[in-house]
Amino acid sequence: MTRVLDVSGIDAAYGSVTVLRGLSLHMNAGENIGLFGPNGHGKTTLLRVISGLMRPRAGQVRFQGEDITGARPSVIVSKGLVQSQQGNTLFGDMAVAETLEMAAFTKPARAVAQASLAQVYDLFPRLAERGPQKAKTLSGGERQMLSIGAALMCAPRLLLLDEPTLGLSPKLKEELAVALKDISARVPVVVVEQDVELLLSLADRLYLIEHGEVVREIAQDNAPDHQEIMQMYFGEGAH
Ligand SMILES: Nc1ncnc2c1ncn2[C@@H]1O[C@H](COP(=O)(O)OP(=O)(O)OP(=O)(O)O)[C@@H](O)[C@H]1O
Numbered sequence: 001m002t003r004v005l006d007v008s009g010i011d012a013a014y015g016s017v018t019v020l021r022g023l024s025l026h027m028n029a030g031e032n033i034g035l036f037g038p039n040g041h042g043k044t045t046l047l048r049v050i051s052g053l054m055r056p057r058a059g060q061v062r063f064q065g066e067d068i069t070g071a072r073p074s075v076i077v078s079k080g081l082v083q084s085q086q087g088n089t090l091f092g093d094m095a096v097a098e099t100l101e102m103a104a105f106t107k108p109a110r111a112v113a114q115a116s117l118a119q120v121y122d123l124f125p126r127l128a129e130r131g132p133q134k135a136k137t138l139s140g141g142e143r144q145m146l147s148i149g150a151a152l153m154c155a156p157r158l159l160l161l162d163e164p165t166l167g168l169s170p171k172l173k174e175e176l177a178v179a180l181k182d183i184s185a186r187v188p189v190v191v192v193e194q195d196v197e198l199l200l201s202l203a204d205r206l207y208l209i210e211h212g213e214v215v216r217e218i219a220q221d222n223a224p225d226h227q228e229i230m231q232m233y234f235g236e237g238a239h
Pocket residue numbers: 014017019038039040041042043044045046
């Protein structure tokens with residue numbers, strides 16, 4: 001069966017600083033995957049490579065069997081591969097409703113824009129209440145919701161989520177986790193997330209990324225216990 005995503009042998013660097021080193025991973029049809037690992041080890045860079053925001057020095061990205069390595073981000077979005085950026089990358093002076101409407105810029109997305117908008121407002125009633133409000137005046141959690149909402153407006157066939165709960169209060173995080181579960185049941189997702197428990201509730205398989213490489217693959221139905229995962233994360237001696 002064709003894989004949804006096949007990433008093989010990716011090398012990527014910022015100038016002379018190499019961040020990804022021959023990284024390979026894949027996603028089968030019908031599954032969600034999660035990425036975790038220490039800060040600064042290349043998870044966001046990997047998402048940028050997949051969504052075309054960064055060109056790798058070597059390796060290949062295939063989406064639904066098609067080679068998309070180095071394609072322009074807008075071309076990749078029009079194929080249905082959509083990245084939800086961290087919430088701080090929105091246009092601050094644009095209103096919530098305007099941001100969502102503009103996000104549906106591809107032909108397939110425009111065709112279903114009304115239904116997508118209804119779905120976004122259903123998932124995030126706070127956004128429906130804040131239609132005319134400028135993005136820069138939203139709280140951190142609301143910005144994350146808007147960022148995910150904007151990605152949903154692009155009619156994704158695969159959604160990349162970069163630390164959707166970063167910096168949120170426990171209450172907001174819980175609210176977002178419910179929405180994320182709902183989304184991940186409908187659209188295949190690749191999620192980068194520090195909270196491994198949340199990740200395990202969303203993804204069928206996890207990849208631990210360290211120093212720009214996959215160092216371990218964990219299946220949800222065979223996942224080690226919490227303490228063992230914490231040890232992988234922070235090294236021996238973590239509790
Ligand atoms: N635009 C850039 N220019 C130069 N170096 C960068 C740039 N973006 C990221 N880096 C560096 O690349 C490395 C990997 O960063 P990346 O954001 O991919 O890691 P990450 O695993 O997603 O971390 P985090 O969990 O903190 O977001 C880091 O050392 C970072 O400082």
